[in-house]
Amino acid sequence: MSIVPVSLGARSYDVRIETGLLDRAGEALAPYASGRPFLVVTDTNVAAAQWPRLAAALEGAGLRAELVTLPAGEATKDWKHLESLTDRMIAHGIERADHVVAFGGGVIGDLVGFAAAILKRGCRFIQIPTTLLAQVDSSVGGKTAINSRAGKNLIGAFHQPSLVLIDPATLDTLGRRDVAAGYAEVVKYGLIDDADFFAWCEANGAALLAGDPEARSHAIAKSVAAKAAIVAEDEREITGRRALLNLGHTFGHALEAETGFSDRLLHGEGVAAGMALAFAYSARRGECPPEDAARVRDHLRAMALPASLADAGIDASGATLVAHMLHDKKMSAGTLPFLLARGIGQTWLAKDVDLADVSAFLDESR
Template identity: 75%
Template sequence: MTIVPVALGDRSYDVRIEAGLLARAGAVLAPLARGRTMPIVTDEHVLPHLATLQASLAAAGVASEAIVLPPGESTKSWAQLEALTDRLLALGVERSDHVIALGGGVIGDLVGFATSILKRGCNFVQIPTTLLAQVDSSVGGKTAINSRAGKNLVGAFHQPAVVLIDPQVLDTLPQREQRAGYAEVVKYGLIDDFAFFEWCEANAAALLAGDPRARETAIAHSVAAKARIVAEDERETTGKRALLNLGHTFGHALEAETGFSDKLLHGEGVAAGMALAFGYSARRGLCTAQDAARVAAHLAAIGLPNGLAAAGVTASGARLVEHMLHDKKMAAGTLPFLLARGIGQTFLDKTVDLTDVAAFLDEQPR
């Protein structure tokens, strides 16, 4: 087992990574149960893994109660938040209890936010079942739901008690979702680790084909990178954690334009957003055109969108910038952008003119 600590003082926790861990999760979680029933929140796509987890808990003497929600981004909503909190209250969840989030980023975000407000805060456990959730959203304590105004605009920082990652659960993940999750893997190389980007170029195909060693290397490296950044800037106050948003400002605008739907998965939006961030950086003379082209080529090679055309977005630059104005990072009317001076040299730029961004987007092939 690989154990990555997330050092946050009295809110510190471990991320445990091991093939087959789901079937042994009961032994890890039994001390947290304290003889109480553990609610498990999941979705309809994760039912086979739910059976494995419940059997493991039962073998460890832990009772569980499953709450199965609809799959998809639309589950991160006010309606589902209300239904979930009502269900947890009906189960008699106490502040010291632990609610298990078993699923991808949607389930993790929703359960994390629900437990942050339930009885003014109770505990939860992350057991991510998608590559994207394993390498990104399950670690760091960002929880949220979506609103009409945009993605993740209603939420809270709420750290889990522990994160259990079993790479074997990815065997049942559709290839499209694996590729979408990979966008968050290569992101760590693009942020500040050129050597890891080179590793990704050499190993992405093996990773997506299910090679166990490539999977565990990618997950452990990504989690360690995120844990380090989160420990330095938990609530995104110094700007360090903001680096994790590479590609997200462009990407969220693309997701908003496609209705936060299966037309464009979150990881696909991030991939296209990262390519656009490098393209815009090259246009500004911050990085070379060769670096931007290298990033775009790598994303295309593994089947991820690397621009507006590949993402199926035909909206004008002004329309996409309008979506950006709802970004939660807006401060005093200014939207910070993650740009790059090269691969592995991302930085936060607070001087970007949105009119120029709109012009850049209008120049992109549709």
């Protein structure tokens, strides 16, 4: 087992990573039991594919559980499902010291985490992520949220989990598209500040997508350790260090908004296209070698990920996409910071970007 600590003082917790861990989850969850059944929240896909394993593990440890199953998909991250979930938590008798279990991908983790953050002014939760994207990114760091009509993750809170359990074997039931979407967040860590890891991705990405267990375990552990280190430095994006984790997200969220946060463009696919656009825009500004931007684009495409507006099926004008960006939660004093690059492994936060220039760039990119 790999154990990655997230060091946040009184809010510290461990991320445990091991193939087959789901079958022993009862042992890991036993110290967090309150005497009442655990409330386990999942979606329809995970309930069918993975719940029997978790249920057996809980039963084997003498633990009881009540399952709440929500619709799969990004549309579940909304007010309606948040209200429904908090009502279920209240009916279940959740107290502030109790732990709710988020068992699923990023949508379930974000929704359950936010519900835990606001119920009775804060109760506790545990993450058991079942998608690659959630395992390497959204389950770690305490960002929780729902979407609004104006944009993605605009309503939320920082609320750290008490424990994260990651079993790479849960990825075996996912389709290739979902694994590839999660892989975009793996590549991100190389592009931020670890050129050697990006080179590892170029050499091993195909094996990871094909199901190689060693490649998957290494990528997950490396990604979680990278994120944990950044979160420990800047938990709430105050110093700007944590903002580096948003590479590709400003462009990507605009693309997701244009597709109505639907399955037309998965979150990881939006991030992939967004990272390629960020590198292309950096090259256009003369700050990034064009060959680095091309290398990023080519690798993403080799992994069946979109690396341009056309790849993502987007034909909106630059002005339309920039209008989506104006709802970005990172807006400050009318300025939107952008994650740009001076090269692979050299991401930086630019606070002087002219949105009119971004609009022109996007029009050119069409």
